Amino acid sequence: MIKISNLNHRYMKSNGKGVITLEDINLNIEKGSFVSIIGHNGSGKSTFAKHLNGLIVPQSGKIEVDGIQIKNDDNIWKIRNMVGMVFQNPDNQFIGGTIEEDIAFGLENIGVPGNEMEDRIQDAALKVGMEEYLKRPPHKLSGGQKQRSAIGAVLAMQPEYIVLDEPTSMLDPKGRQEVIEVLRKRNKEDKITIILITHYMDEVVYSDKVVVMDKGRIVISGQPKEVFKQKEMLLKIGLELPKAALLQDHLKKIGVELGDCLLTKEELVRKIWELY
Amino acid sequence: MGIILDKISYKYDIEDKELSSFGIFDISLQVESGKAIGIIGHTGSGKSTLMQHLNALLLPQKGQIKIDDYIINNKSKNLKDIRKKVGMVFQYPEDQLFEETVFKDIAFGPKNIGLKEQEIEAAVKRAMADLELDYEEYKDRSPYELSGGQKRKVAIATVIAMDPDVLVLDEPTAGLDPKSKKDLLALLFKIKETRKLTVFFVSHNMDDIYLFSEYIYVMSQGKIVMEGSGLEVFSKTTELRELGLGVPFSVEVLEDLKKQGLYRGEIKAIDLKELAEVIFNLLGDKND
């Protein structure tokens, strides 16, 4: 479990003014769960993400990953091994000249013996469906493929948690779908904890927990259905509702009550079928 | 007046067939001035290549393009006139900002096309007003210290300030958060109305395409494979899916309802409000 308590962060602007980016964050991330963090650009979600593997060390407050506190000490390398991270821009996290070299990069860093690497690379590539592209250089891959191999590179390091900072925001719909499918599958089959930062609402409806951030604070947190019930709040802070929920709203206005908050097209159709 | 593409082709000089974009082939189309045209197709279908022909960033190897009185073919010179006429907003346009101040950056285009000092100032002011950027507040600020959404607006203003007749928007909202996305699209199409622009709108978001385009072209492998109004194009769901494209939400819902035997009408793209009414009638029918 990742345990975050009373986390604060501020940074100094060039004019000497302090800007608060995170304020009093308290959150528990259960092992094996799929947690989504949403918020508009500048809500602090990205800064928060970088705290989870010690890329930013807490200024005040505490983060514990499976009982190890994130501090500026040697444990930080252990933590980075436990908490993998995938970033937004697929190009700027591809270090190797080919996919296999890129996956190998992380393994080299953590001192995996050379003769074990081949197997781990194969295994990781298979898990993200990139096994046929191992010899390809990054500029011959689509955005979705690049992000999938970035996930593969992290998986090869066998972390317990993967934090993804808007991994789909630069992808086309096909690439987005590929990435989300890979994440859901890894979460289900390998019980890897996924912490997904996004602003696509349809990507979060399958999560176990949704955390909504605004101005550096957690404003709502809970199961998707609970979170998307608070429509006014979400709209006020510049977020959207999933389309199914929006449609449900329109139906409500003309007198069709569909009950609980609906998040997906499938739920919606099933509900209509029940009413029919 | 309008835009006529007459059998244009452009092939990239690349042996590597795996590269996704390898050109466009024999494309003809005709667009009336003042229309909003949606362009859809998966990544590598030739959309970007086609769009770059509209302001002569690429010259057609075969065929010709006529925009009002201008003709673009493989021998075209004096491209500045055409660049002034057709504005092009690339993906992530903020990547092209380079001046010290917002004013200077927006003035870059007008200056290049030879406007006089006073005209430049007027053009910058008007473009900033169109993008809802306060002139006094922003003109002396560095574009680099703005937020993502504001940067994007400045970058679009740099194109609008050249006062084009035709505007090409290539995924203008990519990477923005939902609210900024919605606001920016609404703003852009407001500008289209007030400036009476012809707009080519490239997007992967089928709901946006349906909402904002009057006519849609679907591209695949460098060719136009389908065209028509939003209603027409989005009724061909099987074909669209074969091309790896999505459909608007309403189409998906109606399709599913039909599969369940709940809906017997025509599958078409409509907005959420209309969709709600269809469902309302559906549920009402059974009570009769």
Add this chain to the structure above:
Amino acid sequence: MIKDITIGQYIYKDSLVHRLDPRTKIIVSMLFMIGIFFIKDYYEYIYVLALTAISIYLSKIPVAKILKGLKPILPLIVLTIIMNAFFTSGEVIFQFLFFKLTIEGLALAAFMSTRIIFLIIFTSLLTLTTSPINLTHGIEGLLNPLKKLKVPAHEIAMMMSIALRFIPTLIDETDKIMKAQKARGADFESGNIIKKTKSLIPVLIPLFISAFTRADELAMAMEARGYRGDEGRTRFREQRLQLNDYLILLFFLVLTIFVGIRSVVF
């Protein structure tokens, strides 16, 4: 135009040359460079041609790809030809002011430009058949003995491999920014050299800014994946010289020494 640059354009094939240890290929390239300077007679290029042709054949790299790599250095070849043809004393065929075209000059021009062409072709085989990472591993391997002298071999290698990895990305980016500025009416073609240079500012500034952003994000991504320099690092595909490597090294070494001695003795 910028897309013609062959450096860093690794082409994956399964060939004997590809499988050689990068250190072997680097040393062979260096020996070739030394050896070709010992060649004094034109007809001896037949042997060089044979050697180069066999190497290309074994590498399975299409000849067209290799010839394409010559395009960017064409100006250099032309310059060599002009310099040698006009500034060598000898029997004058044609004179214009103080430029004298001589028979000796023409012969020398042909000789020198052939040398450059062979040099480029042979050394481009190195980058065409060795992935950037392998190439840098090779350099690192060769520099390794210097680590005791505090030469940062690993850091140099890492910097080079990242630079090579980003060449295609930066080329694409330059292309994109140039197009965007052209669309805003920028003109890169007309005017004198000062105006042309100035017109590149709107391309260079965005390019630099994005390069810094990239560097920043890349550094973060590397750190997130546990990179902390050479410390405790293992190697993917540890390089070990095979029999092939030894044979080829020996062949080129003997050949170079032979050509060297011969040119000194005779």
